[in-house]
Amino acid sequence: NAGVTQTPKFQVLKTGQSMTLQCAQDMNHNSMYWYRQDPGMGLRLIYYSASEGTTDKGEVPNGYNVSRLNKREFSLRLESAAPSQTSVYFCASRGQAQETQYFGPGTRLLVL
Amino acid sequence: GDSVTQMEGPVTLSEEAFLTINCTYTATGYPSLFWYVQYPGEGLQLLLKATKADDKGSNKGFEATYRKETTSFHLEKGSVQVSDSAVYFCALSLYNNNDMRFGAGTRLTVKP
Numbered sequence: 001n002a003g004v005t006q007t008p009k010f011q012v013l014k015t016g017q018s019m020t021l022q023c024a025q026d027m028n029h030n031s032m033y034w035y036r037q038d039p040g041m042g043l044r045l046i047y048y049s050a051s052e053g054t055t056d057k058g059e060v061p062n063g064y065n066v067s068r069l070n071k072r073e074f075s076l077r078l079e080s081a082a083p084s085q086t087s088v089y090f091c092a093s094r095g096q097a098q099e100t101q102y103f104g105p106g107t108r109l110l111v112l
Numbered sequence: 113g114d115s116v117t118q119m120e121g122p123v124t125l126s127e128e129a130f131l132t133i134n135c136t137y138t139a140t141g142y143p144s145l146f147w148y149v150q151y152p153g154e155g156l157q158l159l160l161k162a163t164k165a166d167d168k169g170s171n172k173g174f175e176a177t178y179r180k181e182t183t184s185f186h187l188e189k190g191s192v193q194v195s196d197s198a199v200y201f202c203a204l205s206l207y208n209n210n211d212m213r214f215g216a217g218t219r220l221t222v223k224p
Contacts, residue, residue, distance in 0.1 A: 004155070031210065042201060042214035043156075050210055090155055099144050099163070099205050101212060103155035
C-alpha cells in the first residue's frame, strides 16, 4: 500500500516547454487534488476532482490543465511553462465521507 | 474570504521546551480544523484535527483545541524533541471538503 505517489520528484524546464506531472493513489479514494506550495504562502489549490470523470478549478488554475484518467490517476499538465510556475507541487486524495486529505511526496519544478 | 493565519516563523527551541504555534481562522460556516506536519523532503501528514467547537485533537504529544469564541486552533506540546523539527501547517476544511485552506506554515527547529 504505497498511498499517494507522484512522478517525477524533480524537473527542470525551460520557459515555454510543456510537461505532465503524474499522480496515483491506491486507497480507492474518490477525490483527488493538486496543490502548489510557495514560500510564505502555504499550499494553494490548483484543481481538484471530486470523482472519476469530473474536474473543477481551485484557487490558482491559470496555466494548468488536469485529467482524471481513472479513479487512481490524476495528472497535471503545464502546456507552456513560465518561471512563475516554479514551485513544489503536491497531489492529495480523500475518501468519500472523510475529511482528511492524504498527500504525496511532492514534485519540485524549476522553470528557467 | 475563508482563510487561516498562523504565526510566522521560524521558531527555534531547545529540547524539552514548551511549544505553542498560534493559528486563527476566518470562515463563514463551521469548518473542520487541522494541523499538518511536513518533515524535510516529504509531503504533508495529518497531525491532528477537530471537527466542532470545543473538540480537542491530540497526537504524538501535540494538542489543539477548537475555540469558536476566539476563532483559534493553537498547537501545543509540552516537551519538544529534536525529531519534532518540521514545518507545521494549520488548515481548515469547508463544508464540501473540497476546499481546504492552509496557513503559510511555521518552521520549527529543535536544538539538542
